[in-house]
Amino acid sequence: MKEQADMGNAPESSNSEPGSAKLILTLGLAGFFSGIVLVGAYFITLPIIQQNKAAAQERAIYKVLPGCSGFETYIQEAGKLKKAAAVTAGSKVPAVFVGYNQEQHLVGIAIPAQEIGFQDVIVGLIGYDPVKKTIIGFEVLESKETPGLGDKIFKDADFRNNFTALEAPGIVVVKKGEKTKPNEVEAITGATISSKAVVRLLNNGLDQWLPAIEASLPDIPNQSKQQ
Amino acid sequence: MKEKESSMAQEFVKGLWKENPVFVMVLGMCPALAVSNTAINSLAMGSATLFVLFFSSMLVSLLRKIIPQQVRITTYIVIIATFVTLVDFLLAALVPEIHKELGAFIALIVVNCMILGRAEAFAAKNPLRLALADALGMGFGFTFALLCVGAIREILGNGSLFTIPLFGAGFEPWVVMILPPGGFLTLGFMLLFFNWLEQRRKRQLAALSSTPH
Numbered sequence: 001m002k003e004q005a006d007m008g009n010a011p012e013s014s015n016s017e018p019g020s021a022k023l024i025l026t027l028g029l030a031g032f033f034s035g036i037v038l039v040g041a042y043f044i045t046l047p048i049i050q051q052n053k054a055a056a057q058e059r060a061i062y063k064v065l066p067g068c069s070g071f072e073t074y075i076q077e078a079g080k081l082k083k084a085a086a087v088t089a090g091s092k093v094p095a096v097f098v099g100y101n102q103e104q105h106l107v108g109i110a111i112p113a114q115e116i117g118f119q120d121v122i123v124g125l126i127g128y129d130p131v132k133k134t135i136i137g138f139e140v141l142e143s144k145e146t147p148g149l150g151d152k153i154f155k156d157a158d159f160r161n162n163f164t165a166l167e168a169p170g171i172v173v174v175k176k177g178e179k180t181k182p183n184e185v186e187a188i189t190g191a192t193i194s195s196k197a198v199v200r201l202l203n204n205g206l207d208q209w210l211p212a213i214e215a216s217l218p219d220i221p222n223q224s225k226q227q
Numbered sequence: 228m229k230e231k232e233s234s235m236a237q238e239f240v241k242g243l244w245k246e247n248p249v250f251v252m253v254l255g256m257c258p259a260l261a262v263s264n265t266a267i268n269s270l271a272m273g274s275a276t277l278f279v280l281f282f283s284s285m286l287v288s289l290l291r292k293i294i295p296q297q298v299r300i301t302t303y304i305v306i307i308a309t310f311v312t313l314v315d316f317l318l319a320a321l322v323p324e325i326h327k328e329l330g331a332f333i334a335l336i337v338v339n340c341m342i343l344g345r346a347e348a349f350a351a352k353n354p355l356r357l358a359l360a361d362a363l364g365m366g367f368g369f370t371f372a373l374l375c376v377g378a379i380r381e382i383l384g385n386g387s388l389f390t391i392p393l394f395g396a397g398f399e400p401w402v403v404m405i406l407p408p409g410g411f412l413t414l415g416f417m418l419l420f421f422n423w424l425e426q427r428r429k430r431q432l433a434a435l436s437s438t439p440h
Contacts, residue, residue, distance in 0.1 A: 026293070049319045
C-alpha cells in the first residue's frame, strides 16, 4: 500500500546530515543480516555440496580403474598402507582407494593428487596398477583451466588416451605426435602449461604413495570380503 | 490501472532491446567477454545474474527510504554480495557441473556494474513494481546478449551449439573464437550491428519528419 502512495517520488534528499550513529547502524544491520543469510545458506548447502563431491569421486574411482566393481579405503601410516573406514565427505585425511573386480581380484589403486595448473589447483584421481606398474586411468576432479584450451586435459580424447597404459613413475612430456616410449605423455597443442601440470600431478602423486604401496603390496588382500 | 500496467511493461521491454545492458549501454563487459565462450555457460551466467539483479533490486527498492544517502553504495554492495554468495552456494549444491565450468566468474557478479548501476539509477528511485519490472527486463536482456555472443562463439570456435555438434568431421574449429580475442571480436561486431541499426532508425525518423506535406 505504502509503495503505491510513494509512486514516482525520488528518494528524499534530506538537507540535514544524518548522524554517524545512524550510518554505522545501517551498515551494521546490513552486515548482520547478510551474515545470517550466508551462514544459513552455507550450512544448508554444505552437506549437499560434500555429497556431490563424494559422488563425483566415487564415479571417478570406477572410471580410473576399469573393471572395478568395489573398493576399499586405505590411509598411509608409518610408510605402509593401513585399511581405514570409508572416508567421510569433507575429510582431510589423504587416502587411496584399492579397487577389486567381480572375482575379487585387485584391479588397481585410485590415488588422489593435486598440483598447481595454469590458473588454480588441479585435483585429479590417478588409476594405478601396482602389479604392472602402469597408470591405467586418470580423471580430473577439480580444475579452473582456461575453457577451450587448458580444459582439454579432461575434454580432449587424444590427451586422455595418454593414460590408458602409461608406464610410471618417471613420466615425461613430449610434443604431440612424438611419443616413442611407454612413459611419455603427448602434450596438448596450445595448452602446454596445463599438460605439464598434469604430468607433475601424476609424478608427485605417485611419489607420495608408491613407497607405501610397494611396501604393503604383499599385505593388501587380493580377496575382498565386503564388496 | 492501465497506465500502471503500461509503464511496468515499458520498464520491462526497454532492457530487452532499446536499452539492452550489453549491446546498448555496454555494461557488465567482464562476464560478457569472459564466460560467453559456449552457449550453456552464457545461459548459466545470465540466469545467475538475473537472479542477483532481481532480488537486489527488490531489496534496494524496498529499503530506499531507510538507507541514508551517504552509505547507500556500500549497502547496495553488501546486498548484492549476499545474493551472489547465495547463488554460488546454490549452484555448487544443485548443478555442480555448471558451477565447475563458471568457476571464479560467479563471485565476480558482485562487481558487475550493471547490477550496481540498476540499483543506483533505478531501484533506489522507483517503487517495487517498477524496480522488479526493470530488473527482469535488464536481466533477460543481459542473458539474451550473452547467449547471442556465446552461441556465435561456440558455433564458430567449436562447431557445436549447446554441445550438440553442428558440422561434420571436416569442420576445422576456429579456435580463436573460444579464446579471449574471439570474445572481443564477436562483441565488437555485435556493437557495430546495433549502432548501425540505431543510426538507420534515426535516419529514417529524420527523413520521415523532413518529407514535405
